[in-house]
Amino acid sequence: MLTIHAVYGSVAKLIDPNNRPANIHPEHTHTWSVYVKGVNDADISYWLKKVQFKLHETYANSTRMIEGPPFVVEETGWGEFEVTMKLYFVPEANEKPGTLWHQLKLHHYGENAEAAKERREPVVSQSYEEIMFNEPTEAFFDIMTTGPPIPQAGRGKGAKGSKQAALKGKGERTAEIPYEVSRENAFSSKTEAAEMDRLREAGKTVDMMIKEERDKLMKLEKEVEALRIEAAARGV
Numbered sequence: 001m002l003t004i005h006a007v008y009g010s011v012a013k014l015i016d017p018n019n020r021p022a023n024i025h026p027e028h029t030h031t032w033s034v035y036v037k038g039v040n041d042a043d044i045s046y047w048l049k050k051v052q053f054k055l056h057e058t059y060a061n062s063t064r065m066i067e068g069p070p071f072v073v074e075e076t077g078w079g080e081f082e083v084t085m086k087l088y089f090v091p092e093a094n095e096k097p098g099t100l101w102h103q104l105k106l107h108h109y110g111e112n113a114e115a116a117k118e119r120r121e122p123v124v125s126q127s128y129e130e131i132m133f134n135e136p137t138e139a140f141f142d143i144m145t146t147g148p149p150i151p152q153a154g155r156g157k158g159a160k161g162s163k164q165a166a167l168k169g170k171g172e173r174t175a176e177i178p179y180e181v182s183r184e185n186a187f188s189s190k191t192e193a194a195e196m197d198r199l200r201e202a203g204k205t206v207d208m209m210i211k212e213e214r215d216k217l218m219k220l221e222k223e224v225e226a227l228r229i230e231a232a233a234r235g236v
């Protein structure tokens with residue numbers, strides 16, 4: 001089992017009548033963006049190839065394909081509607097696209113809606129998503145467990161210890177190792193496979209730990225939010 005985390009949602013701002021961008025339809029009241037991104041803006045392009053955003057049919061070209069990061073659609077409008085996001089994974093995943101739905105929010109709601117509107121606070125609506133793959137391909141699993149690609153500076157041709165260096169060195173012998181262990185060969189592909197299994201198990205444990213921590217964090221965030229609402233209600 002492989003679990004991937006992503007964040008999706010929207011940010012909307014009321015258009016300032018004194019600072020209205022040119023060429024906007026006179027009925028449009030808000031600028032907004034809808035997005036899929038990594039938790040804490042982490043890079044997700046190593047597993048997410050492209051995203052198709054389906055907007056309300058009142059929009060011209062309501063189906064927008066975003067071919068690479070950032071996976072964002074920016075628009076202006078007057079109404080709220082549900083955005084359908086189709087996530088296309090990298091080919092290594094060998095997975096069908098996954099679909100997410102997001103309700104675009106333009107308006108503040110609740111007791112402090114008017115004050116928030118006065119202050120022109122952006123309306124943010126965001127969700128976490130956990131995407132699970134029951135039987136990931138080896139290649140996809142490798143990509144996911146290796147983590148985001150190393151930044152370009154540290155990579156490049158023949159960077160020491162990099163995969164490229166290991167695989168593309170001219171005339172070098174392959175790094176393949178004997179299948180069976182022998183006294184001379186303490187390492188073999190068999191023991192390597194066993195090691196991989198252990199690593200996979202460890203990976204699952206780490207995934208579980210991350211999930212636990214995130215659950216804790218979300219609980220704390222809820223508590224903070226409740227306190228904030230309570231404080232606001234008391235006029236603090």
Ligand code: SLL
Pocket residue numbers: 025056058059060076077078079080081
């Ligand atoms: C509503 N059911 O009535 C929704 C529909 C449509 C949103 C919302 C402008 C599109 C355009 C726009 O905001 N459409 O003019 O390009 O609230």
